[in-house]
Amino acid sequence: MDVLLNEDEEMIRDTARHFFDAECDTDRIRAVEDGEERIDRELWQQLAELGWLGLALPAIQGGSEAPFAQLALLVEEAGRALAPVPLHPHSVASLALADAVERDEGGSLASSVLGDAAAGECLLTWAWSERLPGVGPDSVAMRAVPDGNGWRLNGCKRFVEAYDIADYCLVAVRTDAEGAPEDGMTLLLVEAGADGVSSVAQRALGGDYHSEVDFENVYVDGDALVGQVGSGWDLARPMLERAVVLNCAMIVGATRRAAERAFDYAKERVAFGHPIGSFQAIQHLCADMITWVDGAELLTREAAWHIEQGLDAALPVAAAKSFTNERCQMVLREANQIHGGYAQVKEFDQQLWYRRAAAWSMRLGTALEHRRTVAKALGFEEVR
Amino acid sequence: MDFTFSDENESFRAEVREFLDEHVSPEIVQEMRASAAGEGIGRLTRELIGKIGDRGWIGMSWPEEYGGRNADLIDQYIFEEELARARVPLNLGNFIEQAPAIMHAGTEAQKAYFLPRLVRGEVTFALGYTEPSGGADLASLKTRAVEDEDGFLINGQKVFTTRAEQSSHIYLMARTDPDVQKHKGISIFLVPMDTPGITVRPLWTLPGGRTNEVFFEDVRVPKDALLGQKNGGWYIGASALNLGRAGARRYCVYVSPFEDLLRYLREDEIGRELAADPVVQDKMAQLYCEARVAKLFTMRSLSMVRRGENPPYEISSEKVWGPEFQVRTTEAASQILGDYHQLWEGDTAPNGGSFPRQYVGAMVSTFGHGSTQVMRTAIARRGLRLPKE
């Protein structure tokens, strides 16, 4: 038992912090937010060269085989830096593909795109949610029916990150509509520009774009199968757990930075003749902020560690997410309070952290949904 | 990062649990409760302390020369967690706070006298810190100890001196120099409670416990009652604290009302019916996450102390989060259990009436051993380096 970082973990954290501090200033963040490109290609290429796009992927796919917790630390740093690159969806999709390849399940497309994904030459995303947001198996209703060697897809996916810049999208569909939500699900790797696909990118609170993606009679070849037909939930469940933990890591990273900015501001800003940070009311806010973000960080690391160790992660993941969503919003709110009116002003940088971390806390399951998972794990009978 | 305990840790846990299952009878728990209510330390309790001492579990993280085993702090943490799980209300403060101070600052004669007797339960300390003038600003204390040729003459008053009526000694903080900066004129004395001039008056507390006022009227103690340097008393605690700060016993106190509530809602017939409400389940899930954070804060402090680090603010965070969580839990319990929550005794009282006792007693955590306000200021100043006013 030692909940602090070990040497390897400290190394990746420090290297990533150093890199993003040097490379990723707010001009770059704003350039992507205000520009047409929706990704900082140069930064993306740098991440690829550093081996970070394949950090936790197997070596045969060009990865570094780092333990999952190290990837979570990298993503936490990317969140802290508000790095304007789609590291989250790309990591989530590529780890799911690697999982299928390692299980030796599915078609050959997955393994052939993974090497390019690690090299930054192929950008991956994933499509899960449809009408009601959530991370349970009942989220997926979109149908795929067999057609020749492959499938025909019809339906609509929402809240797909980075779809307009992605090359491939891992799509969860239902190949069998009968039975329990856990059954009859299949994962398919669809080319983003495939015939019959249309998408509309919608701007979100965090300044990035989420697409609504329509599939109209889209043909997908059998080769695009990821995992096994009908048991997609076996891959999707761990994929969602990883997605949730990496999302928590981003929130924690960005929220800690937002809080630190507020602590610094409190030391400099003078009111009534004193730095506001000398007032007890402000000091006590700051004490709560650091305590809350530390709590979210510890829960997130505990969840990442469970995943890394191959332990049942359902409870720690849900605990981390429900706590992080709510407590980090509270930290952001207090950080804004300390900045007073300036937190509302676009040209002042604080809002960059506020909007993104808040937006991230609205994805991948609400606190209420994750607490239902916690309650179930505590042994309460499900009532819905 | 590693969030689990090793196989050796777990087998130690199993050993402790087996011992407690075998030796902690309902009669002993009853006796300990009565003792907290002011009835002195009972025979069964003394026997139990003796048996625990025989196993080497009291002061196990102490150096071998003082009768300890140099055990890993993790083992001490596990031992404390198991004591709490078995609901053994054994006061460990003596072994974890006062004994390390004696090891650190005591003379050879003091160590030889006190340490072995502490382990056998023959010496027990009441903690004589707080005075009527205030506990948060402890360094403003007024009780005077004036040195003369034979020793010291003590006059003054302490308050909230828990277990003063049943302890052999008091670990007394008194002012030895009133003319210097307040932290620099304080000394610690180890004073037998049967010294002439000491009177103890009970104060009864809301959950049904006893604490005391202690009056010192021309109390004469010899020179060797002084622990460490004269006027250096304030700093003894600060430097000897690490052995004591990184333990499980505080977080166990913070989370025990949650654990009791969870057990009641899962196991009791009425409890199960109440728990069929999704709103109740949501609240319990929320409290679970918060309890987990309390535990992780403790594990973090322990990890830091084991690495030889001196946590700048983390222990204060633990001391803000945990007690406030404890209070929130008792308030939530009151709104989940409703009418049942008021019942102090009787057959229909959940858990024999423990819930309202926890409700009125939980707040002791939020001001005792460093109030949450003082702790927040410490986090801001020491941890975040915010300026003084």
Ligand SMILES: Cc1cc2nc3c(=O)[nH]c(=O)nc-3n(C[C@H](O)[C@H](O)[C@H](O)COP(=O)(O)OP(=O)(O)OC[C@H]3O[C@@H](n4cnc5c(N)ncnc54)[C@H](O)[C@@H]3O)c2cc1C
């Ligand atoms: C059941 C029980 C058992 C106890 N056992 C012991 C014992 O064995 N030995 C012992 O020595 N003491 C004991 N105590 C005393 C306890 O440690 C004190 O109650 C505590 O230190 C607070 O002191 P006080 O009650 O004098 O409150 P005060 O110090 O008067 O504080 C009152 C309020 O003012 C706030 N406050 C004080 N200073 C500041 C500041 N600078 N900024 C903001 N807010 C501030 C505090 O947070 C608190 O909310 C016990 C108390 C109880 C109730």
